[in-house]
Amino acid sequence: MTSINLDDLVAIDVHTHAEISADGHHSLSPELSAASARYFKVHGAREPTIAEMAAHYRERRIAAVVFTVDAETATGHPPIPNEEIAAACAEHADILIPFASVDPWRGRAGARRARRLVEEHGVRGFKFHPSIQGFAPNDPIAYPLYEVIEELGVPALFHTGQTGIGAGVPGGGGIRLKYSDPMLVDDVAVDFPELRIILAHPSFPWQDEALAVATHKPYVHIDLSGWSPKYFPPQLVRYANTLLKDKVLFGSDYPVISPDRWLADFERLDIKPDVRPLILKDNAARLLGLDAK
Structure with a gap:
């Protein structure tokens, strides 16, 4: 197993999805998956395996954070096992970084699971999707989980804003957008002051x-x-260039958005030359502890 060599990388993509397990189990129900495909105009596209993701990113010299979403309580759909994702990423440790997802409704059992995933399976962070998981980020139900994540010193990544999942389905497939208001995560940042947090997406x-x-x-x-x-x-670009230049991270949302398309469009964005490498690689390397000597 080879570890990531930062000098060989052109970028770190902190947001990619494992969409299908080794036995063909999908990360979303057919209804929600179809809605997402329509929203992102990728209907009929093949879902890559983790090995295929590794090859795709290795060819481009981009490291990638990989995760799924455990929303079984809210959706009734079992997740792709975190252990499977971690093991697959370990086989491609030169390019892939495993995050996990634990349903906050699992309570203290979920917190114990999170600890095992980090200590026994090498997980490097956790993904939350409040709208799909059906919880407000500042709900105390999730606090035992945050406590463990903060103690372990790994990041928590929260989906924020609108989602294409459930878009166009009557009632949005039961998904409530209000749970992905970043102000709810502000409470988490107050109550867990050492927790490293990523607000995903514009x-x-x-x-x-x-x-x-x-x-x-x-x-x-x-x-x-x-x-x-x-x-x-425009305000996001302005802050990325100035006040938040050390806290903004490249993420694609692969496979619904390819890193090729994202990077080509980013090249044309009005970003200062000295800020560009921070966003593409350096900020993520520091946050994920990849720059530790």
């Missing part, structure tokens, strides 16, 4: 709120996944 319709939280709380970061950079709101 946070439409709460972009200003996300910028405020990341500016105010020292360990809150923003990833730029899920949108082509040409659609970024």
